[in-house]
Amino acid sequence: MTSHLDAKGVYVIAPTPFHTDGRIDDSSIDRMTDFFLKAGVTGMTVLGQLGEAPKMAHDESVGIVKRVIARTGGKLPIVVGVSAPGFAAMKSLTHDVMDLGATGVMIAPPNTLRTDDSIVQYYKQASEAIGSDVPFVIQDYPLTFSVQMTPAVIRRIHTECPACWFLKHEDWPGLDKISQLRAWEKDGSMRRLPILVGNNALFLDFEMERGADGANTGYCFPDMLVDVVRMSKAGQRDAAHDLFDAHLPLVRYEQQPGPGLAVRKYVMMRRGIIASDTLRKPGATLSATAKAEVDYLLSRIAKVDPRAKV
């Protein structure tokens, strides 16, 4: 079903741009989408956690997807976050966005799941609810969702759900998990599962070397992610690490839960990608001190990567 689908490179997690009064900023969506295309991303995920999905009304969500798809004109696979407390809302949003031309959806587990069976069961029921022909992405992010999936659980989901498309891997620690999944593929005990890494790319350097296919995250320099993934794939190890390490102080700063998204939007605003760094409530705002810290980090990155001159 999803056998014709692959996933590699950088599927950027798109923030949702707002006007300063909280309305969705359509022209910033367009400009941001153009920027992503030019930066060389290979896919786009909208309405993820860091796309402030839970703050959007259903119609707004649909509107965002529509606009992004129109702007990319089919040049990029579009993944839409549809996580919801119940399958009815998940199904409803999925159908609407698939009708608009989305490629697939991303599903995070509810944070009450504990046992292995309950996690597998959840994904099976979700896939059945949204339609077993809809490609879906497993979001494995225990830091945020408090749900711990072993490699064996991921293998079970992938094996028992034909519509499973790829893994958004953001476990921490997570390097050995990638190695384990790849080892199972190698010895034939698991079919191929594309792995794109998240967690703000904090371990992108080594995750690529462990066998990841790319990134599925939203750092404020997605163009850096594109470069690191390309260099790593090309075997340019030192160069990949050099670029990554230059950004790491800011990657770390942006990875902070809460203020992180405010940092991301602030930098994207400074880069001219979006018009405002506004978050919808409830959302963090950066103090003047925090902004000055980010500016300082940008000035340091700029010594190595001219894109940080903003």
Add this chain to the structure above:
Amino acid sequence: MTSHLDAKGVYVIAPTPFHTDGRIDDSSIDRMTDFFLKAGVTGMTVLGQLGEAPKMAHDESVGIVKRVIARTGGKLPIVVGVSAPGFAAMKSLTHDVMDLGATGVMIAPPNTLRTDDSIVQYYKQASEAIGSDVPFVIQDYPLTFSVQMTPAVIRRIHTECPACWFLKHEDWPGLDKISQLRAWEKDGSMRRLPILVGNNALFLDFEMERGADGANTGYCFPDMLVDVVRMSKAGQRDAAHDLFDAHLPLVRYEQQPGPGLAVRKYVMMRRGIIASDTLRKPGATLSATAKAEVDYLLSRIAKVDPRAKV
């Protein structure tokens, strides 16, 4: 704002009746509503957790509220559960149901809240988001939501949010919490807060004696709840306990998370209140053994309370 509103007696938590194929069963909604009215409930809460709210699409939710309001014909205050992962969906549903004539809404805290300030902040932001003229109910259910509200936190919410209507108290243990809140009202350090108790009425007997105004829960014999509340208010202590204790084995059985709702619907079906005990997925089903256990409990209750002869 909500100063004209009171809350006492039994605000029954209504389940959502489905046909065996999962569609909403409108005629069972009508029959159930009629039953509640006849049983003497003083209010109705729809689309709570045990109303399977998260399994409903937005339009279905609105439809249920519309039907219930039409059936009660304004004879009962209607509370609608509007808990959602974000304020946009919460606001959207609130506006729709208030337009239809709902009296107020119930809001449960997201299960990630920890500090006192974050809980108070959440309710203030929620009230602002849905409209500070919309009466809302605090749902204090740590067993399900993992959020622990001290009496002082509840007082702060009540003090800082003029639209705070009443407390759905279902902390466990919770007796001293009621006593503390009532003591604060008595010494003038808190304005009057109506308290209706939930947690499947497991402690209704003593909660009434500690100062609760009634129940806000959904046991399969809401008519028993009405009687116990009335007798307790009338000072008929032994009689209230006698009736309550006769039901306690089943109250306890129905309070089990997961199968509990299936028990409730099974008994309501056997009582002829709803047509089918179907739950929407994901939902528990009762084994033959479990049904036989419930039947046995009913036969034992029937020795004291003839309503259990079904």
Add this chain to the structure above:
Amino acid sequence: MTSHLDAKGVYVIAPTPFHTDGRIDDSSIDRMTDFFLKAGVTGMTVLGQLGEAPKMAHDESVGIVKRVIARTGGKLPIVVGVSAPGFAAMKSLTHDVMDLGATGVMIAPPNTLRTDDSIVQYYKQASEAIGSDVPFVIQDYPLTFSVQMTPAVIRRIHTECPACWFLKHEDWPGLDKISQLRAWEKDGSMRRLPILVGNNALFLDFEMERGADGANTGYCFPDMLVDVVRMSKAGQRDAAHDLFDAHLPLVRYEQQPGPGLAVRKYVMMRRGIIASDTLRKPGATLSATAKAEVDYLLSRIAKVDPRAKV
């Protein structure tokens, strides 16, 4: 290894009696132990959570075990709670109490365990650490420990750890778990596992009917537990439920986390089993209102069970 060991009847969870100043009350230990023997318990568990184990210094723990074993004179199997944040302390206490003549130990999982594998792994490592010849009890109490063990996980622990002695079953809901384990024994996919139930006996009535071998809990009337287990085993269903139901209002009251242990000690003091209802800090104390509620419940039970006349 544990193949010669069985477990059935009532393994009472013993509280630790203190003087009013917090010192351990040796003569109350003796009197309580004599009471248990006379009541017909078939085993004793000391230093469980409700034995206030974490509040005891190592030497105090050893002293309690020594005294209890001396008093029972080998007439009862003695289980000692040895749960600890690390295996070193667990091993140290285990060796000391096994040397004194304890029969086995009880191990609760640390509340950080999530995946199936991590739970099984924990018990394997614990068993190895304390000595694979030391019979151990699995404590399955998700309400307190936040660790969820599926029946399959319990089967794995039992299968992979020869020293696994019995299951202290206190999952909630938990009836179907017992049925599942018994079904696996019946179809040969699992070797016999004795099951004693806890959770303050809240479901003892039906748990016995589902296949439990008895109780492993500490209600303030362990003599009632002995009777219910005996009657249930003898097929006297109605009589078992009649007695159980008479106590259920107090069972429920005592099951409250926090004040529950204070209730238990208060009643045991009123029954003359221990001299004082003192808990060590940090511990709940009963308000005058709470004590009056318990007294009222006792007076109601006394109408059916004369042992409650205190």
Add this chain to the structure above:
Amino acid sequence: MTSHLDAKGVYVIAPTPFHTDGRIDDSSIDRMTDFFLKAGVTGMTVLGQLGEAPKMAHDESVGIVKRVIARTGGKLPIVVGVSAPGFAAMKSLTHDVMDLGATGVMIAPPNTLRTDDSIVQYYKQASEAIGSDVPFVIQDYPLTFSVQMTPAVIRRIHTECPACWFLKHEDWPGLDKISQLRAWEKDGSMRRLPILVGNNALFLDFEMERGADGANTGYCFPDMLVDVVRMSKAGQRDAAHDLFDAHLPLVRYEQQPGPGLAVRKYVMMRRGIIASDTLRKPGATLSATAKAEVDYLLSRIAKVDPRAKV
């Protein structure tokens, strides 16, 4: 009481060195202690979480403290981790180590605490239990302990407990928390509280600039921490960041929960500080791939910091 005590610079979190068979390696303790002294640390914390404290028997814990104090000869304040599930064990270890000459103790909150009051209450009871003349350190590490302390809660603990010595700050995000506490000191609403930062120093660069007094963590290059703290205090901002950033890829790698301690010990072994990188069970081991990744990171750091040539 603790008014004469200050805390600044680097209080290094010491790992516990083992022989390959798991026995405590005394000569490595000596060599490591000498190394710390030479590196310029201003204090030492032993038996923290990353000192594998829960894996130590009581006598082993006491032995380690004794050896470290003998080796430092009173030249350094010694903090001992005494966190325990109950106050009896905490008191017992505290008394033993204070008798040996420890300066104070560190206390982490149990991971079940939720409300503000319960956290403050816990520290008050702990301080009373161990003796209100024993200086104690608040460990604020929500990532590991799941306990969230607002700045106001920390202020309350510090205000209500005269023996409160300093804050081991490792909240994440945590920069604004430092700013808030310092602002309160400035406006007179809080007495001076020394703040040393942990969380593997992941934000040491900016935490110093926000007002921290130093570090209280255990990165495998404590000599780097000493330098960064010194340079930051001296206003050498760029130099401090240059050195910090050179190490950040490894700081991040070592901060992974689980394998992190294995990384730390592996590097300390390679640096000749301890003889073996053995952890006691249960503990992570590094795969060959992981070791190669660490080696690669060391080779990259060595281009800037010659101490990484190992």
